Amino acid sequence: MIGLESLADPSGDWDIVETIGKGTYGKVYRVINRKDRSQAAVKVLDPVNDVDEEIEAEYNILRSLSNHPNVVKFYGMFYKADHLSGGQLWLVLELCNGGSVTDLIKGLLACDRRLEEPLISYILYGALLGLQHLHNNRIIHRDVKGNNILLTTEGGVKLVDFGVSAQLTSARLRRNTSVGTPFWMSPED
Template identity: 95%
Template sequence: MIGLESLADPSGNWDIVETIGKGTYGKVYRVTNRKDGSQAAVKVLDPISDVDEEIEAEYNILRSLSNHPNVVKFYGMFYKADDISGGQLWLVLELCNGGSVTDLIKGLLACGRHLEEPVISYILYGALLGLQHLHSNRIIHRDVKGNNILLTTEGGVKLVDFGVSAQLTSARLRRNTSVGTPFWMAPEVIACEQQYDYSYDTRCDVWSLGITAIELADGDPPLSEMHPVKALFKIPRNPPPTLRHPENWCRAFSHFIAQCLIKDFERRPSVTHLLEHPFIKQAYGKDMALRHQLAALIKEQQKLSCQAKSKHERINTRKTLKSESCPDDDLVNLEVLSEEVIISHLQRRYGELQIYTYVGDILIALNPFQTLNIYSPQHHLATPRMSADC
């Protein structure tokens, strides 16, 4: 474990200039180096009394693997002691002034535009190269999405946010912890919550990248209109998602997405194989031109100030998930989803003669042992197999 007492105080090196975002653990600021005037981004985690395993995992990955053009650079971790409010942990990173891919696409859609296919290909190419670097070092990112792909003002593409990334060892080449951001989570990752003998490997990042590709085209991931926990029920059961209007895009783009979103991860290609996909290879040899095109697009959007920020929270389903209040007839959004809580809610609803209750897309029906006036004769004729006391 990292000892906080061994970390330097950031006050002597960095000055906070402004807030530029909010991460999973705390705010993100733009900072200036007192010595040379260079700028960086700092993720401030506060208050903190100890370094937990997710922070340590991110620190170790950044320290050893940020030497890649498609992974955000790491400048160090610092600790600012404060006996009154609690100490602050500072992760100082490369400043990506271009914002996230999500910011860019939201801004374009707000102005009635969308990303062109060659630029999408270039962004996905950069993300694939970053993932290839991680995977070759046995790291699963586990939270690939538009908000975690940052852009520099020069058109660079950088992977960021390794707080839930996982290290694969030679003795354990798969993981079985259900963690990530629901709309981007692969079916096999979700399955680990229901069946502990399930596992997954680095190809769960490929699924997430396929969802991100849809996000780049449509502006949102599939099922984004749902509560995120309900989406967790839908993803394993639904067919693989597709573009909202595939006829507006080339066949190669749709095929790339289809390859990423093969539900059986044993058949899903690796990032190395996807780097050879025709949709991605159109960026080969044109990466500098596409980089300049993306940089111009970022600059244009920043001037127009059309960006509409969007944030989707990631979850670790092995920890308690706290959700907003939800419709009473769907228990999937309960703060605690346990057998005792479900039975309590069903008993209360049964007493009110509310015999149907959803848990995601699962319908629970309780026999009321009496006739309920909830179906008309026409309804019975239309659905002859259903009865009021089923």
């Protein structure tokens, strides 16, 4: 189990620039590194008083498997203590300025346009390469959907959000639990 007190405070390294997203866990911000001015995204989980199973699973997957071109890069986990409202856990990740596949689809639909087949193929191929990397390391994502496939301005396709992912062991090659976003799950789940 990861102890919050062992994590560095992000304030010395990162400055929040703007909010770029939100979810059930908290918000995502664009941040700038104070030393080298590089940009990143930070997923802020708050209030956090301890590291639960989902956070630890996501941390372990990001720490060990983000070295693949189709998995978001991981730059570190930090803890910003706040004794009044509970602390903030920061997961600092690669900035994917292209947004999510869901954002892309919604933007096109607003203009009465559709995603063309070659682009659909390109995005699916990138997502499948990322999933293959996870599966080769006995990890199942369990929440693949448009919101969890991000795009970079350079044309990268990145898998994100490993909070409900699971590690398969040699003793247990299949999961008997059902998790994920219900509208995106297969009917047999």
